[in-house]
Amino acid sequence: MDFAFDARTEELRAKLLAFMDEYVYPAEAVAEQQRDRLASPWDTPAVVEELKAEARSQGLWNLFLPDAEYGAGLTNLQYAPLAEITGRSPQLAPTALNCAAPDTGNMEVLSQFGDEQQKKQWLEPLLAGEIRSAFAMTEPEVASSDATNITTHIERDGDEYVVTGRKWYISGAMNPDCKIFIVMGKTDPDGEDIRRQQSMILVPRDTPGVTVERAMRVFGYEDHSHGGHAEVIFDHARVPASNLVGEEGGGxxxxxxxxxxxxxxxxxxxxxxxxxxxxxxxxxxxxxxxxxxxxxxxxxxxxxxxxxxxxxxxxxxxxxxxxxxxxxxxxxxxxxxxxxxxxxxxxxxxxxxxxxxxxxxxxxxxxxxxxxxxxxxxxxxxxxxxxxxxxxxxxxxxxxxxxx
Missing domain, CATH: 1.20.140.10 (Butyryl-CoA Dehydrogenase, subunit A, domain 3)
Known part of the structure; x- marks a missing residue:
């Protein structure tokens, strides 16, 4: 078994280690100082945008996405040691490289299951780091460790779907740059196959009926790296039927x-x-x-x-x-x-x-x-x-x- 990293991985590791030493570690204290002066604790410190620009200029961008059409085209084995390096500064490094959750998972969903319009409207600006996103699955009223328990309803009404439910610990939702939610709910709550009851749908943050109710802390911390965690209410929020990701029952x-x-x-x-x-x-x-x-x-x-x-x-x-x-x-x-x-x-x-x-x-x-x-x-x-x-x-x- 060969334990050596290949040439591309070694090249990116060297570049990323230098980027961490020269830019990321010095920026940790700067980010904290800038955050104290922001109008909202969820606004992005200026130094983060500077890090993003520098990382992109160095080719340290979207390293997580194996699809070469959208990302760096790295295998999981190539990406692993790079992700390890970013874990040394989890509040800054993943965001700087556009490799932070929940955006990473959402970009993977859109690249694999989204249609061309969904990719153009939401995937492209996410890949460019122009917007942030959130993934809404966990609910406070049920044991969400069993995803079949979710109670949020996604009901078809003509050319629209109506989304009603309550979610919490929705990562990314507090960030003002969060423009889109991928919401998991039930389109067929009485279906015989409990794993075909759920669907996923795209709900823009500014949709009437969507309310970001409050920030959720983690051990007293407000997790800025993920854009915070929030409780979100969907009160008969209407979106076009074309916002469904994949097919009904595929959630x-x-x-x-x-x-x-x-x-x-x-x-x-x-x-x-x-x-x-x-x-x-x-x-x-x-x-x-x-x-x-x-x-x-x-x-x-x-x-x-x-x-x-x-x-x-x-x-x-x-x-x-x-x-x-x-x-x-x-x-x-x-x-x-x-x-x-x-x-x-x-x-x-x-x-x-x-x-x-x-x-x-x-x-x-x-x-x-x-x-x-x-x-x-x-x-x-x-x-x-x-x-x-x-x-x-x-x-x-x-x-x-x-x-x-």
Missing amino acids: FAIAQARLGPGRIHHCMRLIGMAERAIELMCRRAVSRDAFGKALAQQGVVHNWIADARVTVEQLRLLVLKTAWLMDTVGNRGAHTEIQSIKIATPRAVVDIIDRAIQLHGAGGVSQDFPLAELYAGARTLMIADGPDEVHQRSLARRELKKYL
Whole structure:
């Protein structure tokens, strides 16, 4: 098995690492200062637009999209180490490269399932980084870990669909540049096949009947990197029938197609978050003394750092194997590995970041270091894109099936 990156990946890695050092890391503090002076906390700091312009000029743009017609044409295996690098600064780097969720998944949906008009109206400006988007599936009134539970109605009325429902934790919806929602709801709530009841439809943000009710915080943080999370009300919002994505009853399958790449992208970035935590842990350990010697000389600190390094190396190999399988046998063929990394990666990275916080003492939970925010993001991914328990259930069933 060849573990070396190919020439294109190495070239892009070198370029991206230099971009991070020269532009992204210095911009972290600048973005925070600018955000404090914005009229709305959801407005985009000027430095983010500067980063986007620089990234695009360097060809570091839409790296996530394997379709060469719309994106960089990279395989999952080529993109994995690049996504890892962006995970070291999750609040800025993915957005700077136009590789931030939920836009990535929405662009994948539109490129695969959208018609020509939908692509022209919504995909093209998303690819250009001119607008943002949101994906509206999760609901507060039902257990959304089972996507068949959703209650939002999408009812046909002549040449229109009428959308009625309540969604929450809708990523991207607080950003004023968010212009379009991809909404999942039921067009056939009484259908015999529970996986054919759902459809997806495009609902422009300015549609009458659409209300962004409030921002939803995550561990007290307002997640600016994703354009915030919101509770959104759809009160008999009418859109043209041509806004349906794909066919009626195809929503569940589209959601699964969307979530597969999203899950691996999150795991790739999580490894970058872990690497940032290890770096901060080591820098802290060699710069602080306690009880007469450097923290770096304390045995427990040795254990934390060594365990973190072993864990990251294991996770990276599993993520790269999963990316390779997705490229060679498809998402369905990589189902076991996708679920494995979705279970293992957030859990392990949360533990690594937790140790880094402990080593930083009070500083670890403060705004002076990125660790608390990294922790909130990593811990959330034990729920997002399907909670751990759902993936464990599915994975165990697949294993047991061999013996039944």
